[in-house]
Amino acid sequence: MENQANNVRTEVQKTGVVLDKIYAAQYQKDGTLTAQIRQDITTDKFYPGKQTATEMQGNIFNTAEFGFAEQKFSNTEHRVAWIPVPVAATEEQVKAKLEEATKNGACLYKVLHNHPIIDRSQEYAIGQGLTTKDILANSQVVRYPEGHPEAGKLTLDSNGKVQYRRVFFWNTPMDDQDARTAEPSDVYQSPEIAAELAGASVMNGQTI
Numbered sequence: 001m002e003n004q005a006n007n008v009r010t011e012v013q014k015t016g017v018v019l020d021k022i023y024a025a026q027y028q029k030d031g032t033l034t035a036q037i038r039q040d041i042t043t044d045k046f047y048p049g050k051q052t053a054t055e056m057q058g059n060i061f062n063t064a065e066f067g068f069a070e071q072k073f074s075n076t077e078h079r080v081a082w083i084p085v086p087v088a089a090t091e092e093q094v095k096a097k098l099e100e101a102t103k104n105g106a107c108l109y110k111v112l113h114n115h116p117i118i119d120r121s122q123e124y125a126i127g128q129g130l131t132t133k134d135i136l137a138n139s140q141v142v143r144y145p146e147g148h149p150e151a152g153k154l155t156l157d158s159n160g161k162v163q164y165r166r167v168f169f170w171n172t173p174m175d176d177q178d179a180r181t182a183e184p185s186d187v188y189q190s191p192e193i194a195a196e197l198a199g200a201s202v203m204n205g206q207t208i
Contacts, residue, residue, distance in 0.1 A: 007063040009046040009070070015039055016102040017169070019095050022085060027130070032084040035094050037169060039108040041077045046070040079108040081169045105173035110165065113179045114157070114187040116140055117166040134190035140164040141193055154196060161187045162197070 020036040028034065049068040053059040085094055098106070111117050116137040118126070125131045142155045142163045157163045159182050168174075189197070 007048050011044045011046075013042045013044075014107065017098050017106050017108060019091065019098055020080070022089070022091060022094065025082070027125075029084060031087050033087050033089070034082050035085045036080060036082055037098065037108070038078065038080045041079060041108075043075050043077075045073045047073070077110075079110065079167045081108050081167045083169050101171055104171065106169070106171050107174055108167050108169055109174040110167050110176040111179070112142075112157075112177070113164050114161050114181060116164050116188060133188075134192070137164065137188060137190040138192055140166055154193070159184070162189055162193055164188075 017037055017039045020038050022033050022035050025034040047070060048063045049071055050066070052061065052063060052066055116133055117140060118133070118136060122131065122136060126133060126136075142165050144150045144153050144155050154162060157180050159180070161180070161184070163180055
């Protein structure tokens with residue numbers, strides 16, 4: 001059934017996954033280097049030029065039948081992720097592998113949460129005292145990007161809560177994951193983030 005009151009059409013375009021650089025990270029595993037990879041995601045949303053129905057009243061004609069010109073809004077998200085590669089791998093080899101993976105639908109997918117997004121290797125690092133949940137929270141918290149009037153400030157979700165973001169590589173198509181909730185108490189804040197929300201200084205983080 002068509003939602004006449006919110007007849008929005010969405011188109012998503014993705015570039016291939018490409019290599020930015022290969023380097024040795026701070027905590028590099030033996031026999032590996034780190035490849036920084038990226039992908040651009042462009043989302044085009046098309047809104048009806050005029051509304052012919054509301055949430056309270058429908059119409060016997062759908063929006064397309066009126067022939068109104070659509071309004072287009074585009075947003076391009078630059079996603080970056082990091083994967084280990086063999087220490088002997090050349091740039092040409094990594095690029096060839098990524099090109100082949102792209103043919104199979106490989107992508108950089110996004111995860112959003114109201115808690116830090118911690119994988120098993122990070123759980124191990126926390127257990128070994130190499131990092132802390134608060135350090136990960138401070139690095140993953142979502143902030144307004146450069147060029148925005150409030151660049152660097154925390155970006156709260158639609159429920160007014162702190163949100164965290166990570167980007168991962170997957171060898172086949174993978175949908176973005178949004179685990180944010182509307183429950184006010186279902187959120188994690190490091191002491192630094194809590195202080196910032198109370199008006200303390202801004203620190204570096206990620207953009208959504």
